Amino acid sequence: MDTNGTFCRMCGTKLEIRELENEGMIPFCPKCEAFRFPQYNVAVSMITVNEATDEILLIQQYGRPSYVLVAGYVSKGEALEDAVRREVREETGMTVDHMKFNRSQYFEKSDTLMCNFTAFVKDSSELHANYEVDSYKWFSREEAAKNIRPGSLAEHFLVSYLGEPKTGARVFEEPGKWEPAAMSDAPTVKEAYGCIGGSERSC
Numbered sequence: 001m002d003t004n005g006t007f008c009r010m011c012g013t014k015l016e017i018r019e020l021e022n023e024g025m026i027p028f029c030p031k032c033e034a035f036r037f038p039q040y041n042v043a044v045s046m047i048t049v050n051e052a053t054d055e056i057l058l059i060q061q062y063g064r065p066s067y068v069l070v071a072g073y074v075s076k077g078e079a080l081e082d083a084v085r086r087e088v089r090e091e092t093g094m095t096v097d098h099m100k101f102n103r104s105q106y107f108e109k110s111d112t113l114m115c116n117f118t119a120f121v122k123d124s125s126e127l128h129a130n131y132e133v134d135s136y137k138w139f140s141r142e143e144a145a146k147n148i149r150p151g152s153l154a155e156h157f158l159v160s161y162l163g164e165p166k167t168g169a170r171v172f173e174e175p176g177k178w179e180p181a182a183m184s185d186a187p188t189v190k191e192a193y194g195c196i197g198g199s200e201r202s203c
């Protein structure tokens with residue numbers, strides 16, 4: 001499948017570039033007579049919080065010693081909220097009681113828009129790691145910040161979350177800035193987040 005927008009994803013015809021009003025220069029299929037906007041992957045990452053203790057669940061994956069957030073790719077046709085519930089269930093066995101959207105960040109290395117949520121769980125007794133997870137651990141807010149993989153997008157999301165007031169207004173105007181170029185050892189999304197299936201997806 002052509003993912004970089006050179007050919008029409010519906011019919012395979014080579015795309016032209018045409019101007020679309022208010023949108024600029026956009027790939028256009030002359031056969032379908034339709035604009036083909038660039039596509040990219042979408043994934044969710046979760047700050048999984050035990051509501052009773054206010055502890056945060058971090059996981060270890062792929063033999064790496066550092067901790068990351070539970071995460072995975074969104075399936076085509078799936079709502080972000082459903083992906084959050086599914087991924088937390090699949091990777092930890094736990095049921096998300098409710099959730100809150102935090103922020104998003106495009107991750108160029110894997111062409112993925114990462115959407116970060118807080119996923120609150122009430123029953124942590126269901127917790128068990130699946131085959132994708134080496135181990136997991138509940139951390140206090142302070143210890144979670146110390147143990148998350150340095151320089152990762154997961155760290156950016158977690159630190160941003162921890163810096164917000166626990167109640168009251170959200171501050172979207174100052175989300176903080178994550179600079180992938182500043183990372184000397186940028187993890188791949190698979191390393192940083194893990195993803196379901198893994199095999200069929202280039203993560």
Ligand SMILES: [Zn+2]
Pocket residue numbers: 008009010011012013029030031032033
């Ligand atoms: Zn076409």
